[in-house]
Amino acid sequence: QVQLKEAGAGLVKPSETLSLTCTVSGYSISSGYYWGWLRQAPGKGLEWIGSIYHSGITYSSPSLRSRVTISVDSSKNQFSLSLSSVTAADTAVYFCARDQGAMRGTDPFDMWGQGTLVTVSS
Amino acid sequence: SYVLTQPPSVSVAPGQTASVTCGGTNIGSKSVHWYQQRPGQAPVVVVYDDTVRPSGIPERFSGSNSGNTATLTISRVAAGDEADYYCQVWDRNSEDWVFGGGTKLTVL
Numbered sequence: 001q002v003q004l005k006e007a008g009a010g011l012v013k014p015s016e017t018l019s020l021t022c023t024v025s026g027y028s029i030s031s032g033y034y035w036g037w038l039r040q041a042p043g044k045g046l047e048w049i050g051s052i053y054h055s056g057i058t059y060s061s062p063s064l065r066s067r068v069t070i071s072v073d074s075s076k077n078q079f080s081l082s083l084s085s086v087t088a089a090d091t092a093v094y095f096c097a098r099d100q101g102a103m104r105g106t107d108p109f110d111m112w113g114q115g116t117l118v119t120v121s122s
Numbered sequence: 123s124y125v126l127t128q129p130p131s132v133s134v135a136p137g138q139t140a141s142v143t144c145g146g147t148n149i150g151s152k153s154v155h156w157y158q159q160r161p162g163q164a165p166v167v168v169v170y171d172d173t174v175r176p177s178g179i180p181e182r183f184s185g186s187n188s189g190n191t192a193t194l195t196i197s198r199v200a201a202g203d204e205a206d207y208y209c210q211v212w213d214r215n216s217e218d219w220v221f222g223g224g225t226k227l228t229v230l
Binding site: 061101105108 | 123152153155157159163164165166167170171176208210211212214216217218219220221222223224
């Protein structure tokens with residue numbers, strides 16, 4: 001079955017760049033779908049960050065767009081997130097997920113990774 | 123930007139029916155997805171596109187959407203249904219996936 005797993009630094013200093021990678025198994029990213037990043041601050045709700053297609057086409061949340069870069073490496077079946085100029089407000093569990101409904105809205109994020117906690121602190 | 127409003131908490135006795143609402147301006151014109159999230163776990167889709175239940179989700183979970191309110195209904199509630207529930211829509215105007223604030227379902 002399709003599995004996603006996040007990996008990356010669990011502690012990032014303020015003003016630096018957060019970097020995470022999601023490795024997908026059981027499905028080839030090149031076969032289709034968008035692939036997304038979401039986050040959840042401690043005790044808070046879910047927030048979408050952005051999504052990418054295997055061709056490299058991306059779309060992202062207007063509130064984070066200026067700080068977000070999402071890239072894809074189809075040869076490794078991975079996609080990555082970079083979030084620049086982080087502050088304590090970026091402390092959250094970061095999830096990667098398959099974005100079925102990209103820009104159409106009729107389908108959800110149907111497969112999720114387990115999530116990884118990233119703390120922003122000096 | 124588009125706002126989705128959920129009650130922070132809903133409580134229900136075992137065997138009863140729970141209704142979780144999601145309010146938004148003319149939400150009936152959008153496709154609503156519902157996620158269940160147990161503590162320490164990733165969200166799981168329980169209903170998508172207003173009324174569709176993914177394979178493996180019990181028939182006890184159902185959804186509706188009309189006017190300014192979408193509703194997730196859980197019938198014959200069991201202890202295992204205790205979780206946070208989130209609604210989600212795609213806002214075409216802002217090109218943004220929007221989530222409600224979440225509702226904590228407590229089984230008494």
